[in-house]
Amino acid sequence: MGSNFSVAEENYIKAVYHLQKPGAIVTTNExxxxxxxxAASVTDMLKKLKQKKVLNYEPYRGFNxxxxxxxxxxxxxxxxxxWEYFLVEKLQFGWDEVHEVAEELEHITSKxxxxxxxxFLDFPRFDPHGDPIPDVxxxxxxxxxxxxxxxxxxxxxxxxxxxxxSSELLDLLKHKNISIGSRLQVTRKFGFDQSIELxxxxxxxxxxxxxxxxxxxxxxxx
Amino acid sequence: MGSNFSVAEENYIKAVYHLQKPGAIVTTNExxxxxxxxAASVTDMLKKLKQKKVLNYEPYRGFNxxxxxxxxxxxxxxxxxxWEYFLVEKLQFGWDEVHEVAEELEHITSKxxxxxxxxFLDFPRFDPHGDPIPDVxxxxxxxxxxxxxxxxxxxxxxxxxxxxxSSELLDLLKHKNISIGSRLQVTRKFGFDQSIELxxxxxxxxxxxxxxxxxxxxxxxx
DNA sequence: AAATAAATTTAGACAAATCTAAAAAATAAT
DNA sequence: ATTATTTTTTAGATTTGTCTAAATTTATTT
Ligand SMILES: [Mn+2]
Ligand SMILES: [Mn+2]
Ligand SMILES: [Mn+2]
Ligand SMILES: [Mn+2]
Numbered sequence: 001m002g003s004n005f006s007v008a009e010e011n012y013i014k015a016v017y018h019l020q021k022p023g024a025i026v027t028t029n030e031x032x033x034x035x036x037x038x039a040a041s042v043t044d045m046l047k048k049l050k051q052k053k054v055l056n057y058e059p060y061r062g063f064n065x066x067x068x069x070x071x072x073x074x075x076x077x078x079x080x081x082x083w084e085y086f087l088v089e090k091l092q093f094g095w096d097e098v099h100e101v102a103e104e105l106e107h108i109t110s111k112x113x114x115x116x117x118x119x120f121l122d123f124p125r126f127d128p129h130g131d132p133i134p135d136v137x138x139x140x141x142x143x144x145x146x147x148x149x150x151x152x153x154x155x156x157x158x159x160x161x162x163x164x165x166s167s168e169l170l171d172l173l174k175h176k177n178i179s180i181g182s183r184l185q186v187t188r189k190f191g192f193d194q195s196i197e198l199x200x201x202x203x204x205x206x207x208x209x210x211x212x213x214x215x216x217x218x219x220x221x222x
Numbered sequence: 223m224g225s226n227f228s229v230a231e232e233n234y235i236k237a238v239y240h241l242q243k244p245g246a247i248v249t250t251n252e253x254x255x256x257x258x259x260x261a262a263s264v265t266d267m268l269k270k271l272k273q274k275k276v277l278n279y280e281p282y283r284g285f286n287x288x289x290x291x292x293x294x295x296x297x298x299x300x301x302x303x304x305w306e307y308f309l310v311e312k313l314q315f316g317w318d319e320v321h322e323v324a325e326e327l328e329h330i331t332s333k334x335x336x337x338x339x340x341x342f343l344d345f346p347r348f349d350p351h352g353d354p355i356p357d358v359x360x361x362x363x364x365x366x367x368x369x370x371x372x373x374x375x376x377x378x379x380x381x382x383x384x385x386x387x388s389s390e391l392l393d394l395l396k397h398k399n400i401s402i403g404s405r406l407q408v409t410r411k412f413g414f415d416q417s418i419e420l421x422x423x424x425x426x427x428x429x430x431x432x433x434x435x436x437x438x439x440x441x442x443x444x
Numbered sequence: 445a446a447a448t449a450a451a452t453t454t455a456g457a458c459a460a461a462t463c464t465a466a467a468a469a470a471t472a473a474t
Numbered sequence: 475a476t477t478a479t480t481t482t483t484t485a486g487a488t489t490t491g492t493c494t495a496a497a498t499t500t501a502t503t504t
Binding site: 230262263266267270281282 | 463
């Protein structure tokens with residue numbers, strides 16, 4: 001009954017969770033790429049995880065998580081994101097630095113630890129990148145955010161998440177005075193380079209956003 | 223140059239550090255007992271750690287840490303005790319619950335994490351059991367505390383550490399209103415069972431301490 | 445429908461960390 | 475000084491997770 005997975009198994013479970021889209025199936029090569037390992041290694045692990053009833057898997061047919069597997073994945077994601085929140089909010093890390101550390105912290109086994117950490121942090125619902133944090137039952141807020149690219153002109157919206165965690169992106173956003181929670185509105189869209197001009201609430205000067213930037217900036221229309 | 227040890231190696235290094243007394247040597251069986259493993263496994267690891275220049279080791283002759291090894295050990299002890307402090311002071315764990323969790327957390331590799339945690343905790347110098355926390359350079363306060371058994375009658379002293387981390391001990395200490403930092407003074411010693419009567423500062427009623435309790439309660443004469 | 449290419453699995457090997465049982469060395473006892 | 479006991483090391487296996495190279499299956503072209 002008690003889930004008892006190794007670090008390697010947990011990393012596989014989480015990776016499948018992140019790759020899998022509703023209805024669809026994950027492939028061996030996709031998973032190998034995600035985990036920076038070889039397809040043969042993935043196949044070995046798939047057999048083990050199938051045995052442990054974490055995966056639905058038929059050779060050559062692809063795979064996805066069972067209900068058990070998704071539960072396990074949500075537990076790992078919960079830990080990962082709570083630790084990221086802790087690192088940024090309490091230890092003053094930048095959000096470009098926390099992923100690697102959380103990649104290790106997410107494997108600490110104590111359930112009591114993570115629930116007490118959750119309480120200490122006052123039950124945050126989103127991590128520093130705007131991704132939702134599963135609660136103690138695995139429930140999390142559904143994100144209906146869209147790429148800034150898809151936000152219509154003159155629609156007030158709030159920056160809700162970033163799909164890239166590089167320090168280069170953080171650097172650019174800082175320079176443009178944009179962070180998660182910023183209110184903004186697209187004022188113009190330029191067909192030539194698909195760049196965007198927008199106005200940020202309480203800031204006079206208009207801001208220019210490249211296609212590349214708009215692609216990774218997600219917003220929630222208000 | 224950067225130390226790069228596996229979890230197993232780190233556990234061995236720390237165990238040798240804890241077993242080793244100045245000048246003396248540690249034996250294979252002692253280490254096997256400490257780590258709850260077999261002597262054969264210890265020998266295997268000793269050879270590896272000697273190769274990595276962590277240990278001075280000659281077959282059949284015992285071993286102890288090199289300067290490099292002690293430096294590594296202090297780094298692990300620092301992490302272990304800082305995490306214990308965090309768990310008790312920030313997450314409201316009891317000091318009987320933290321050791322196991324810290325046993326995992328001490329292996330998280332980020333140096334930045336531990337230094338930021340140190341700052342967040344305001345650079346504590348002692349962990350919840352009264353053991354000194356090495357600073358960023360491995361320096362720590364020397365403890366000149368003695369067993370309550372060895373405290374002379376009528377000598378004011380302060381409880382400084384406990385040599386046992388069981389919940390049974392914590393339970394007993396709570397019941398007797400004793401915690402780390404308590405001021406006390408031995409009023410009588412009884413030869414029959416080597417029990418001790420003492421008075422705690424600001425508490426009227428005298429308290430009786432068994433031999434077993436006095437052995438694990440350490441105090442610093444004021 | 446073959447032939448070719450791509451994806452996946454299998455076979456066999458390896459490193460890390462552990463174990464049991466046997467051999468060897470060091471200590472202690474006669 | 476032998477003999478017996480204890481401690482330590484070696485030999486050989488095992489588990490976990492990984493890899494390369496070869497075989498197999500599936501998908502895509504011709
Ligand atoms: Mn991880
Ligand atoms: Mn995140
Ligand atoms: Mn440990
Ligand atoms: Mn401690």
